[in-house]
Amino acid sequence: MIRARFAPSPTGYLHIGSARTFIFNWLFVRKHEGTMILRIDDTDVDRNTEASLNSIYEGLNWLDLSWDEFYRQSERLDLHRKLAYDLLSRGLAYRDFTPATNEGEDRPHAEGPWLFHPEMRAISTEESDRRSAAGEPFVIRFKVERDPVREVAFTDLVYGPQSKQTADVEDFALLRSNGMPTYHLASCADDIDLKITHVVRGQDHLSNTFKHILLFQAASGLQPKFAHLPLLIAPDGAKLSKRKHGPVVSVTTYRDNGFLPIAYINFLCLLGWSPKNDREQMSLTELTSLFSFEGVNRSNAVVNFSEADPIDPKAMWLNSQHLRTMPIAELAPIVRRSLEDHHMSVPGTEAQFEHVVDLIRARYSTLLDFALKGRAYFADDFHTDQVAKDKLDVPGARELMHVLADRMEANAEFSEASVEADLRKLAEERGVKPGVLINASRAALTGQSVGPSAFAIFPCLGRERVLERLRRV
RNA sequence: GGCGCUAUCGUCUAACGGUUAGGACAGAGCCCUCUCAAGGCUUAAAUAGGGGUUCGAUUCCCCUUAGCGCUACCA
Numbered sequence: 001m002i003r004a005r006f007a008p009s010p011t012g013y014l015h016i017g018s019a020r021t022f023i024f025n026w027l028f029v030r031k032h033e034g035t036m037i038l039r040i041d042d043t044d045v046d047r048n049t050e051a052s053l054n055s056i057y058e059g060l061n062w063l064d065l066s067w068d069e070f071y072r073q074s075e076r077l078d079l080h081r082k083l084a085y086d087l088l089s090r091g092l093a094y095r096d097f098t099p100a101t102n103e104g105e106d107r108p109h110a111e112g113p114w115l116f117h118p119e120m121r122a123i124s125t126e127e128s129d130r131r132s133a134a135g136e137p138f139v140i141r142f143k144v145e146r147d148p149v150r151e152v153a154f155t156d157l158v159y160g161p162q163s164k165q166t167a168d169v170e171d172f173a174l175l176r177s178n179g180m181p182t183y184h185l186a187s188c189a190d191d192i193d194l195k196i197t198h199v200v201r202g203q204d205h206l207s208n209t210f211k212h213i214l215l216f217q218a219a220s221g222l223q224p225k226f227a228h229l230p231l232l233i234a235p236d237g238a239k240l241s242k243r244k245h246g247p248v249v250s251v252t253t254y255r256d257n258g259f260l261p262i263a264y265i266n267f268l269c270l271l272g273w274s275p276k277n278d279r280e281q282m283s284l285t286e287l288t289s290l291f292s293f294e295g296v297n298r299s300n301a302v303v304n305f306s307e308a309d310p311i312d313p314k315a316m317w318l319n320s321q322h323l324r325t326m327p328i329a330e331l332a333p334i335v336r337r338s339l340e341d342h343h344m345s346v347p348g349t350e351a352q353f354e355h356v357v358d359l360i361r362a363r364y365s366t367l368l369d370f371a372l373k374g375r376a377y378f379a380d381d382f383h384t385d386q387v388a389k390d391k392l393d394v395p396g397a398r399e400l401m402h403v404l405a406d407r408m409e410a411n412a413e414f415s416e417a418s419v420e421a422d423l424r425k426l427a428e429e430r431g432v433k434p435g436v437l438i439n440a441s442r443a444a445l446t447g448q449s450v451g452p453s454a455f456a457i458f459p460c461l462g463r464e465r466v467l468e469r470l471r472r473v
Numbered sequence: 474g475g476c477g478c479u480a481u482c483g484u485c486u487a488a489c490g491g492u493u494a495g496g497a498c499a500g501a502g503c504c505c506u507c508u509c510a511a512g513g514c515u516u517a518a519a520u521a522g523g524g525g526u527u528c529g530a531u532u533c534c535c536c537u538u539a540g541c542g543c544u545a546c547c548a
Contacts, residue, residue: 009548044547100546113475113544139546159478168476168544176546183548207477207543230479230541237540267485270497274486278496297486300541304484304499314485314498324511363510391508438507450509 002034004198006067007187009041010052013250014059016240016303017202017232020268024229025200026065027269027291037194038067042074043186059251064261071194073186080181083189083219084140084174092218093174095128095138096120100177116141116171140175142184144214152210157227157293159203164210172211184208188215196224203228203300227293230272231300240303248303248310257311258366260334262326263319267312271301281321320365328354331361335370342371344378348462356460359452376446377460380468388443397440398473400430404441405470414463420455444473 006022008014029036038060042048073080087093098117121143123131132138145166153163174185181189191199199212206228216223234240240249247253254264266282274297275282275290282290304312323331332354339346346353356377357370364370376382392398407422408414423441427434442454445461458466 007548011548041548047547096546098546115544137546141546162477164476170544173546178546180546182546187548202542203478204542205548208548210477211543228478233541235484239541270485272485276487278487280485280497299479301486302484312484312498317498320511365510387508433507435507442508448509452509454507 002032002197004029005037005039007039007041011047013055019251031288036067037069040072062255080186080189093140096141097138137177139173139177141171144169158296192220199224200227233300248305258368260322263322267315267318272297324362328358338367382447384447387449391439391443401470401473405467416455419458445469
């Protein structure tokens with residue numbers, strides 16, 4: 001039984017890279033009918049914020065992917081501490097009484113890596129206990145095997161065989177002097193306790209994995225499988241940060257720009273993963289069945305945004321693809337909600353609404369377009385743009401609109417075909433090109449010079465609105 | 474500095490060691506057409522550099538270069 005977890009730490013908004021990590025975990029778990037666990041890694045009390053936690057929920061809720069179990073590390077501190085002290089008593093860890101360095105900046109790297117404080121590693125158990133009892137602050141470090149050194153190895157599901165000498169691993173901290181576990185300790189202790197079978201996370205943890213394996217081996221002898229994901233980076237090659245790259249790195253930016261969750265998920269999946277059959281647009285079901293770690297790439301992927309356009313063009317394309325192909329019954333409620341967010345109520349029956357959405361969706365690329373570009377289809381107070389005005393300013397056009405209104409009033413069928421027949425007949429009678437009437441009526445009905453087939457707009461809006469709009473020009 | 478990872482069109486990517494190096498987005502052009510989209514067609518665009526191994530390297534190995542990650546009592 002597969003058990004995987006997504007373990008964000010609430011120190012910022014939900015990052016686009018974190019979202020992808022969550023999605024890959026989710027796809028893997030759902031494909032194998034395993035258990036998806038959401039675990040909040042909140043052991044860094046100084047940096048955790050409630051706002052950040054809310055932002056994570058906000059993003060995950062929008063994605064609309066479920067999880068089966070939920071934990072917060074801050075509620076499991078005893079478990080973490082127990083492991084640290086267990087290792088201490090077994091001689092696999094030791095107290096380090098070296099005072100914390102202020103900023104951590106000034107460590108000289110020129111002479112090679114820092115591995116441990118030799119004098120601290122050498123302290124006897126008795127002295128260690130005595131100084132601890134005397135109230136001297138300390139950090140508990142893992143005692144990495146040094147004599148002899150050995151090779152730590154594992155096979156990553158994405159990156160393949162990995163190995164490192166213990167001589168290159170520093171004595172990492174387990175428990176801070178304030179009694180809080182470090183990430184490494186809390187993460188491994190919980191992975192063991194929660195019986196995690198697969199750790200799927202960002203590649204920035206690839207080299208940390210050796211430490212974790214050391215911990216797993218010391219603590220339980222059991223260890224999960226690992227799958228590391230390539231990182232998402234900015235066009236300038238730097239890692240995505242809010243400070244440097246702005247709101248594009250936040251999941252909610254896409255939501256607020258009118259993205260469909262499935263389109264965003266689809267886009268993220270294509271960053272660093274490929275089904276290898278040229279498929280691009282996929283439903284959640286397809287993504288789930290197609291997903292595998294073999295398809296995951298090993299190099300970092302660039303999210304292609306610019307200052308002028310914060311949205312990756314591929315994401316935009318995917319969004320418009322999903323918009324125009326997803327079942328209309330599925331899309332309609334989403335559009336309705338979006339319109340309501342813009343304070344527009346939708347009159348008419350559900351069937352009429354779906355009809356309108358279906359007519360215009362093919363030329364829209366985001367949900368926002370329905371409320372903005374599509375306003376005339378849902379409200380009577382719409383703006384008429386200049387090019388549309390020009391179409392109505394064609395000599396005779398306005399008067400023809402009034403005549404057309406009379407014809408429409410008499411058109412019993414009021415279907416796309418009958419409207420077209422009437423309109424072409426009128427054009428012929430008056431000796432004008434049909435285009436004049438077509439363009440003018442689109443302008444009158446929607447305030448825009450561009451849009452769907454003019455004939456289709458008539459039945460879509462309904463006779464009442466059509467007559468009113470034709471007559472008021 | 475040490476350790477680790479990575480390197481195909483502008484971007485995302487495909488290619489049992491044998492292909493005219495494929496697809497998609499974005500770009501250019503054409504067709505379709507009542508407009509705008511969509512759709513169809515065409516076009517431009519890549520194997521970081523150098524050595525090996527091999528009859529034959531995008532693919533395997535080494536070096537260089539570049540980028541990224543870790544090197545915190547952050548995660």
